[in-house]
Amino acid sequence: MPLLSLGSRWKISWDVLIIIAIFASSLVIPYRLVSGEKQAGLLYWLVTFLFIVDVAVNFHTEVKDGLVILTDRREIARYYLSSWFWVDLISALPLIPLFGWVWGPQVSVLALVRLLKLVKVPKLFRALREFVELPPALLRLFVLFFWFSLIAHVMSLGWIAIGGGEIDRPFFDRYIRALYWCITTIATIGYGDYTPNHDSNLQVIYTIAVQVIGVGMFGYIVGNVATLVVNIDAARASFYTRMEEIRNYMRVKRIPISLQNRIKNYYHYLWETRQGITDVDFFSTLPHPLRTEIALFLNKAILEKVPLFKTADEIFLREVVEELEPVVFLPGDFIIRQGQYGDCMYFLNTGQVEVLVNGKRVAILSEGSFFGEMVLIKSEKRSASVRALSYCDTYKLSRHSFERLRQKYPEFDRQISEISREREKSLEGEE
């Protein structure tokens, strides 16, 4: 049998199955106990089987010890035996039939030993959070639901056990009414149709306990739901707050409406394409090598088309890529203006631009194009304008960076000087 790897589909499914089995046991075992049912049911045997298999599965699953993933079976076994093995084993034992066979059915309280497995639930949820691509808020709601249901269930059964509610109904009806009382209480509704018997100190004290724990749980849940709500929309909310501020500012400064609209559109674009993170934000939090790899992935295909870089090797391209700076342009923005002194070239990552000479369109460039590369060799006036036709994600390479690279790589410097000299000759020829 091969090792189950962490984060594999099989491992995740198995964990979910185990969580469901624990949940079901935790509901059914106390229910049967309070109802006086003494026989192990079908579910009991099913869960017993699952838990025993789980022990076996754990011996054949990769395990994370700190930052290291153990893949050697002996190491896994050693690690497992010294951590969760005993919990898994004891909760898997079919104690009722084992002892019931000896001492009779009154040992049913031993079934509670199975609930020991509950201590493993947080670990299982943590594993899910790490490997399943669910929004963390949703997963947290599941966790809350799991524990909330269990506690409410146990509180209701406790209420029956101390004689609360209507005693002369069938057990299922009593349970429903106890649950009703419990929810009514912990949701702080408190109809008052079921209250503790005023002659029973036990019931009064039990109710106080349920109320205090209820307030805590309620506060915790309200706090969580509120937090989750806030978090789900945090990015959007801060985005709208930001826009609101910008709007106020522009109103104060009496900026013309057309310009205001351009700015608003820009923010919408930012939101819709990257939920408000700018490229600079993104890159600034990554360590250097990752940054380079991403920039390389995004720009390598374009870079290789640039004549200047045709002869350059991978290592040199890597250095070029590190100098790129992401810039966004809006539709209608001039990226380059004819007559301006340029000091950088552009790589067009997404979007379309038009090339204008004396105001007339002479070409349209799409994704994967580059332009303005000649100023890297020699600062000169731009001979054409380039205007964005749509939102354009570009990367910019400045002459300053380029010159630093030339200094560092003398061979490359020589090639560029060559190109430069040839170009000047051809320009002279043209004149």
Place this chain on the structure above:
Amino acid sequence: MPLLSLGSRWKISWDVLIIIAIFASSLVIPYRLVSGEKQAGLLYWLVTFLFIVDVAVNFHTEVKDGLVILTDRREIARYYLSSWFWVDLISALPLIPLFGWVWGPQVSVLALVRLLKLVKVPKLFRALREFVELPPALLRLFVLFFWFSLIAHVMSLGWIAIGGGEIDRPFFDRYIRALYWCITTIATIGYGDYTPNHDSNLQVIYTIAVQVIGVGMFGYIVGNVATLVVNIDAARASFYTRMEEIRNYMRVKRIPISLQNRIKNYYHYLWETRQGITDVDFFSTLPHPLRTEIALFLNKAILEKVPLFKTADEIFLREVVEELEPVVFLPGDFIIRQGQYGDCMYFLNTGQVEVLVNGKRVAILSEGSFFGEMVLIKSEKRSASVRALSYCDTYKLSRHSFERLRQKYPEFDRQISEISREREKSLEGEE
């Protein structure tokens, strides 16, 4: 018929009308169903009419597909048919009369099909949020109100349907009392004057469901109201927190009261003119071309008055504008001090300043003025002081930036040298 454009007044009004129609239907249809009313009322026909018109309107409305706005009728039709058309059509059909004519009035349950249109409500609210200039918190309250009312309404009708409350009253009175029970429950008040019949498992379980959903909704609403409250005042709160910190700091450092008051006044000014954003904050989040356009809008008129820039063309001014840095001065602040070596000139955007020579006022300058321009050519001692008379928003151009521009634009450099030489001659003449 022309296309309805997104964000136009007509489109927004129509969307609001449709939302109201959906809301009314969603209230009335279940109410009539539970009350046993089997005939389609006037409202039913009115909404039918509106929904049919809505289908037609949608064929003639611009549509946003990702970031692209479709304006071609055929493309709009294709997009609509593959998205919301079926929902709109089915919910528009007058099913009761259609089938009621065949099978008699007992088909009134078919009226519920109309509620299918509810799935479109989130989309309609999203459209409103994008195009209506309402504070997002307010719009969100509307959305909450919409869904909260509907759920409470349906829960109340459900309570009647399973026989809750007082059966022998007229239907409207029963509804009012069911609503009363429902609100009492989900607001966690729980008077206990209406409670489920303890002999009806169905009613008890229904109540548990209402309670659990009620707690959730209540938590969600409390969370939202709290969040909205926090957000509405977030800017102001963080502003006051900031001021509080500043105040503590100044107290610890024993800064004199008059200076403390100046600082407090400055913060108030910041708050009242731009809700606490500084110009630097504002500019730093905008992409480069927008930044330039705004700075150009704010300063072009002044720039053109500066003798140094008289001969410069638009492209050059654009570069000048990119180098400007916004600076705020408080009333009484010295912007320039006589005798100090200056390294920048100022453009006065708003406010008034006085020019002082040896402490005597020689002039007052208002919005649209500039001063200190001579240090751009040659660093020299300021020959006069300039002091702010009110809060002044200025832009600063440093000699450093100016020299960079001169290097880039040799023609301009020549003009400036000319001016400089002439000026020196005239100074020599003066001496």
Place this chain on the structure above:
Amino acid sequence: MPLLSLGSRWKISWDVLIIIAIFASSLVIPYRLVSGEKQAGLLYWLVTFLFIVDVAVNFHTEVKDGLVILTDRREIARYYLSSWFWVDLISALPLIPLFGWVWGPQVSVLALVRLLKLVKVPKLFRALREFVELPPALLRLFVLFFWFSLIAHVMSLGWIAIGGGEIDRPFFDRYIRALYWCITTIATIGYGDYTPNHDSNLQVIYTIAVQVIGVGMFGYIVGNVATLVVNIDAARASFYTRMEEIRNYMRVKRIPISLQNRIKNYYHYLWETRQGITDVDFFSTLPHPLRTEIALFLNKAILEKVPLFKTADEIFLREVVEELEPVVFLPGDFIIRQGQYGDCMYFLNTGQVEVLVNGKRVAILSEGSFFGEMVLIKSEKRSASVRALSYCDTYKLSRHSFERLRQKYPEFDRQISEISREREKSLEGEE
């Protein structure tokens, strides 16, 4: 009579008095109306008097129109007449006696006209917030208390007006019980001992309204209290969070305990002396001239003692001060180490330091001292160590800054060269 100035003690006291008068009227007038009391009481006449005086006071009080403070009586009058005058006048009129004299006591409903003044309450609270040095959270609690009391009061009276509660008790007892019902409801407690009469649709609907508004208010108040709690402790909480993170980091990096303790002590010092703001934070948010003024205030006395700056004038000192950088040292830190090449001098703002030569203490310096000034002229090895004996707030002036200043101010440069030459001579003499 002189003008009352904004923010003066008298103005604030008067505003508080008016708020109290409005609060009292708003409680008493509806109470008397519902109780059937038709005569104007003593309080009525007192408030009438206060409100009439208030009109007069407003004609003699400075007023803020936007950012400008009006101090001219005619301008104040014009501004007042076009803003709050009518509200103030109408609510001041003693309408009951005026009309009661004509139409008899049944006009008592006219007393409600006085409550018009409530619309001015938000303005009054805003004025208090601006001029009173109360924590904003506390003031907000007052505002909440004001409106919450009023709404609960009015809801209770409404309950009586529609016949809720026990009818046959004296009015005051009925009021107390109505208030009890109201609080029980809006705090979502809902004992159920007082509930609407089930035969009165009006009472049921009124109760629903109170419940819905109650939930809203409750959510709002819980949200506010929670926010206030968060805000009151925000600075401290973020401070402790920060320390917790630092602690984790240090544990991971296995930094020795003694170093860990020094770091913890540093944070405590930061917290206790400036609630966690560092000097850099503080200075970075201020505009340039204020920054200079504060630095000048903090350092001028020390600066004037430094021999190098003895001959410098105010304008030059101002430039020096702008170059200072605040630095904190912990007890035991070496500020300067013998043998190190120095590149900055220090001004000791608070705290004590010892001077060590070859490890032996030769002097103790206190607040207002400076040291290391010679490296400003020539980079050389430090000839002594300086070690902090307590927490020291110092300002640092780097040679780099100093040289920039020398370039800008040639006269000063000459003086320094002089000093430098003399010093070298004397050193040669010593050798």
Place this chain on the structure above:
Amino acid sequence: MPLLSLGSRWKISWDVLIIIAIFASSLVIPYRLVSGEKQAGLLYWLVTFLFIVDVAVNFHTEVKDGLVILTDRREIARYYLSSWFWVDLISALPLIPLFGWVWGPQVSVLALVRLLKLVKVPKLFRALREFVELPPALLRLFVLFFWFSLIAHVMSLGWIAIGGGEIDRPFFDRYIRALYWCITTIATIGYGDYTPNHDSNLQVIYTIAVQVIGVGMFGYIVGNVATLVVNIDAARASFYTRMEEIRNYMRVKRIPISLQNRIKNYYHYLWETRQGITDVDFFSTLPHPLRTEIALFLNKAILEKVPLFKTADEIFLREVVEELEPVVFLPGDFIIRQGQYGDCMYFLNTGQVEVLVNGKRVAILSEGSFFGEMVLIKSEKRSASVRALSYCDTYKLSRHSFERLRQKYPEFDRQISEISREREKSLEGEE
């Protein structure tokens, strides 16, 4: 007897004991008073003894006066006598027996004087917070629990004192039922089985007071629990939010899955090793001398192994260390690539790297190694690649920084030139 030092185990234990004693007294004294018990019990004498000892202990404990810790016994006594001494003394006096002996047992109300000690509780909790390494959220829950229990206890006894609840039961049963009523009310449950007697204005008003205070406390507690929940997970939540944003961004940019996984792993590593703080964050908030000390601690052992620094003294190493910049590499990252022009050397703090020449592994380096040091002397192509085998925490020293140091320390510069010349000779010899 030696002085108890602040933060010592003994001092903390004593404080905890005193808190428990105060808590017990505050519960028992009002209980006995309301129950009519007039004799001082055992607990009373025990607490009397503890409080008297506490006065003595305080004379022998270090005390913090502002930022200074007093250790002189006379200063401590003076400070104590002018601060907490009288509170401690008066609450320690056994007033009941003292006066009971004179006036008889009806003076039992004097026992309440002991509760004066409650004013010292906030100070005791503050001391715990400063010196005990508990998460602040947990400590705050203790504080909440302390005050909440006390208030609920007193409210319940008040309810009995004004005749609420069932009068004819034994006192303990009455207390339990009063507590039940109190919790039911302030948790806003409000069963309604115990309500104020409608004929007693006092009871109705008392209930209103409990309700209003209850709402406040409930709001405060919910706010606190929610805040605590938010804070406990704040770091983790912001971490997951960050990852979510990154994930969205990468999806939009269509970055290949393998690269996405590397980025995710990097974030997990960041989280697990330093709860999401990067080294740069950590260092940037520390003052300069602490930063140096930590960097020195982390790198000194490695530094001393570098041949270039063998002859350098401590002061020079200190300056080197200030120039180090922390950098993290992921497994598989190339730290150095063969053929690239290098401009920095690396110190390997944790992790393993392999050295590759032409793609073949020639060595493995572990913690405490350094590499790339030759480029500090002369920029040249890297002669080997270095690749991270695990997550590597490294520190980087750039040539730029190194050259600055050489300029400052001429002796060191000479040594390096020497080494450099020798090296070139040996290289020539090799060729």
